Amino acid sequence: MTIKLTYWSVRGLGESIRHILRYQNEPWEEHTLTISTEGFTEWMQMRDADDMPFGNLPFIEDTDTGKKVTQSITVLRYLGRKFGLFPTDPAEIVHCEIVEQEIYDLRNKMTTAVYNPYNGFGPYPGSEIGKFDHEFLKGRFAQRVGERIPKFEKTLNKPFLLGVRPCYVDFLLYEILDQLKSFLPEKFEGSNNVLAYLKRFEELPNLKDWFQSDKYKEGNYINAPMAAWHGKK
Amino acid sequence: LSSGINAEYGGESIRHILRYQNEPWEEHTLTISTEGFTEWMQMRDADDMPFGNLPFIEDTDTGKKVTQSITVLRYLGRKFGLFPTDPAEIVHCEIVEQEIYDLRNKMTTAVYNPYNGFGPYPGSEIGKFDHEFLKGRFAQRVGERIPKFEKTLNKPFLLGDKPCYVDFLLYEILDQLKSFLPEKFEGSSNVLAYLKRFEELPNLKDWFQSDKYKEGNYINAPMAAWHGKK
Numbered sequence: 001m002t003i004k005l006t007y008w009s010v011r012g013l014g015e016s017i018r019h020i021l022r023y024q025n026e027p028w029e030e031h032t033l034t035i036s037t038e039g040f041t042e043w044m045q046m047r048d049a050d051d052m053p054f055g056n057l058p059f060i061e062d063t064d065t066g067k068k069v070t071q072s073i074t075v076l077r078y079l080g081r082k083f084g085l086f087p088t089d090p091a092e093i094v095h096c097e098i099v100e101q102e103i104y105d106l107r108n109k110m111t112t113a114v115y116n117p118y119n120g121f122g123p124y125p126g127s128e129i130g131k132f133d134h135e136f137l138k139g140r141f142a143q144r145v146g147e148r149i150p151k152f153e154k155t156l157n158k159p160f161l162l163g164v165r166p167c168y169v170d171f172l173l174y175e176i177l178d179q180l181k182s183f184l185p186e187k188f189e190g191s192n193n194v195l196a197y198l199k200r201f202e203e204l205p206n207l208k209d210w211f212q213s214d215k216y217k218e219g220n221y222i223n224a225p226m227a228a229w230h231g232k233k
Numbered sequence: 234l235s236s237g238i239n240a241e242y243g244g245e246s247i248r249h250i251l252r253y254q255n256e257p258w259e260e261h262t263l264t265i266s267t268e269g270f271t272e273w274m275q276m277r278d279a280d281d282m283p284f285g286n287l288p289f290i291e292d293t294d295t296g297k298k299v300t301q302s303i304t305v306l307r308y309l310g311r312k313f314g315l316f317p318t319d320p321a322e323i324v325h326c327e328i329v330e331q332e333i334y335d336l337r338n339k340m341t342t343a344v345y346n347p348y349n350g351f352g353p354y355p356g357s358e359i360g361k362f363d364h365e366f367l368k369g370r371f372a373q374r375v376g377e378r379i380p381k382f383e384k385t386l387n388k389p390f391l392l393g394d395k396p397c398y399v400d401f402l403l404y405e406i407l408d409q410l411k412s413f414l415p416e417k418f419e420g421s422s423n424v425l426a427y428l429k430r431f432e433e434l435p436n437l438k439d440w441f442q443s444d445k446y447k448e449g450n451y452i453n454a455p456m457a458a459w460h461g462k463k
Contacts, residue, residue, distance in 0.1 A: 047377070053325070054332045054381050069324060071331035078324055094299060094308055095283070101301035102284045108338050112347070117367060130367070133360030137347060140354075147277070151284050 001082065003028040006046070007058035008035055010221040011179065011231075013072040013107065014058040020076060020171040024083045025206050033057070035224050040122055073100050073172070080168025092162050096169045099161060102148070103169075103176045109144060110183065113137040114227040134228040138183075145180055145187050149194065152177065156193040159200060166204065174201040179222050182231050244288040247305055250401040252440050254313045263287070265454055270352055303330050303402070310398025322392050326399045329391060332378070333399075333406045339374060340413065343367040344457040364458040368413075375410055375417050379424065382407065386423040389430060396434065404431040409452050412461050 003021065007014035009032045021028045033039040047055025052068055059070040060078075069078050080086040087093050114134065120126035152173075160166045161173060178198055181188050188194060202211040210216055222231030251258045263269040277285025282298055289300040290308075299308050310316040317323050344364065350356035382403075390396045391403060408428055411418045418424060432441040440446055452461025 053328045054378065056332070056335070069328065071328055071335075074324065074327040074331055077327060081320070090311075094304065097304040097307060098283045098299065098301055101304055102286070104334075105286070105301075112342060117342070117370070118363060124370075124373075127363040127366035129361060130363030131359060131361035133348060133357040136357035136360055140347070143354075148284065 001026075002063040003079075004031055004061045004063050005029070005058060006031040006033065006061070008033050008039070008224065010035075010224055011175070012058075012223060016072060016171045016175045017058060017060065017075055017079070019175065019207065019210075020079050020083070020085070020168065022210050023166070023171070023204060023207050024079075024085075026083075029063070035226075037122065073104060076100075076168045076172055083168075085166065085168045087162055087167055092167075095155075096161065096167060099155070100169050100172055103172045106145070106148065106176055106180065109141055110179070111223075113141040114223055114229045116228065119226075132228070138229070142184050142187060145184055149187055149191055153191045153193045156197045160197075166201070170201065174198065179231065182222060183229060244302070246302060246401045246405045247288060247290065247309070249405065249437060249440075250306060250309050250313065250315070250398065253396070253401070253434060253436050254309075255436050256313070259293070265456075267352065303334060306330075306398045306402055313398075315396065315398045317392055317397055322397075325385075326391065326397060329385070330399050330402055333402045336375070336378065336406055336410070339371055340409070341453075343371040344453055344459045346458065349456075362458070368459070372414050372417060375414055379417055379421055383421045383423045386427045390427075396431070400431065404428065409461065412452060413459060 003026065005014065005017055005021075005028055007017075007030075018028075033043050043055075043057065046052060051066070052059070053070055056070040058072060058075065059068055060075050061068050069075050077086065087096060116132035116134075118127035118130035118132055155161065158164070160170050162169075174197070177194060181198070201207065219233045224230060225232070248258075263273050273285075273287065276282060281296070282289070283300055286300040288302060288305065289298055290305050291298050299305050307316065317326055346362035346364075348357035348360035348362055385391065388394075390400050392399075404427070407424060411428070431437065449463045454460060455462075
């Protein structure tokens with residue numbers, strides 16, 4: 001199986017996929033779309049291609065079979081099954097599925113809080129009426145995060161989500177918690193389990209090399225550069 | 234089954250699969266009011282609630298709560314034998330279920346004003362919601378997606394002859410979108426045939442022919458810019 005990942009260069013929804021591939025020491029090809037008119041045009045062609053199930057980024061392609069898998073959760077599950085990082089116990093499966101959807105909800109709501117939906121882009125004009133209030137939406141989002149952190153704190157009373165070793169959801173969970181910690185650091189104060197979890201993830205074999213690399217330390221955008229908050233230090 | 238309103242998206246899909254299975258269920262409806270909201274906050278922060286979201290179901294035998302509509306559909310799908318075993322079918326189901334969820338999320342963004350105050354929380358003085366603009370952007374997206382659904386629904390149900398758990402999500406989102414953006418469905422014969430076919434499934438047929446169904450229900454909350462009640 002040779003994996004090709006297509007995404008923008010930012011962390012966003014793609015970084016979780018990169019993490020699980022790093023952990024598994026599975027080399028992959030990265031096809032990066034630039035955030036530009038050219039990148040967008042290229043994306044539109046890929047999106048409407050016949051063999052693309054539904055056009056979304058990120059997506060992976062198994063270059064052996066040509067099969068494309070889209071939707072970050074679906075990709076993580078697909079790779080999780082291939083890499084033996086998928087639970088078999090029914091109660092663990094339900095727990096994983098609740099958490100992965102929660103992660104996705106948080107990611108979606110962060111997106112709503114940081115991207116101005118009224119901007120024009122490419123050939124599409126912006127709105128003359130709509131006005132984006134980032135601080136207000138950030139405040140509402142912060143409230144939600146404040147309600148969720150205690151639940152994460154409670155479930156992370158063990159090394160990883162299901163126990164002693166990571167499963168596919170941990171690659172999504174680490175990434176959202178780390179992104180949220182950059183966005184709303186005050187919400188994480190005193191959450192010892194969560195903070196310990198983040199450190200522990202960064203010390204996993206193979207992943208440790210990434211987190212100690214110069215490339216990582218350079219820092220990357222979490223969201224696109226035009227977002228009201230993009231997370232690049 | 235606890236849900237916010239009588240026909241919130243994720244809630245109705247759960248009802249459909251229970252109807253199809255002829256599985257009786259108890260419905261706990263929260264009213265869209267201060268009382269309903271207060272009641273919800275208490276439930277949400279309860280110790281045995283994994284993460285507080287609506288809708289959620291509770292297996293009253295075990296007391297176990299399952300939240301997140303996709304997770305609930307998967308849980309019930311497994312219990313009712315409506316979950317695929319073939320790996321390629323599983324991937325296809327998972328891609329489609331996430332796509333459905335994305336569409337539902339983006340519809341939500343297009344119809345609910347995020348700058349409204351509610352309960353003790355004040356609204357925004359700066360933000361201004363442009364429903365028509367967001368509806369337009371959303372309509373573009375839907376227009377791109379329908380051909381993909383049209384292509385995959387060249388068979389009775391998503392995976393073949395019989396429904397699987399995703400069909401209960403898929404019917405609901407397509408029907409809601411057809412109410413919201415009817416022009417996007419013109420000429421999509423496979424999709425339109427699929428919707429009719431779903432409404433004729435055993436047990437579900439009784440629901441779709443009932444007076445209660447014909448009364449019509451809200452798709453979104455009454456305060457949404459578009460709530461879908463005829």
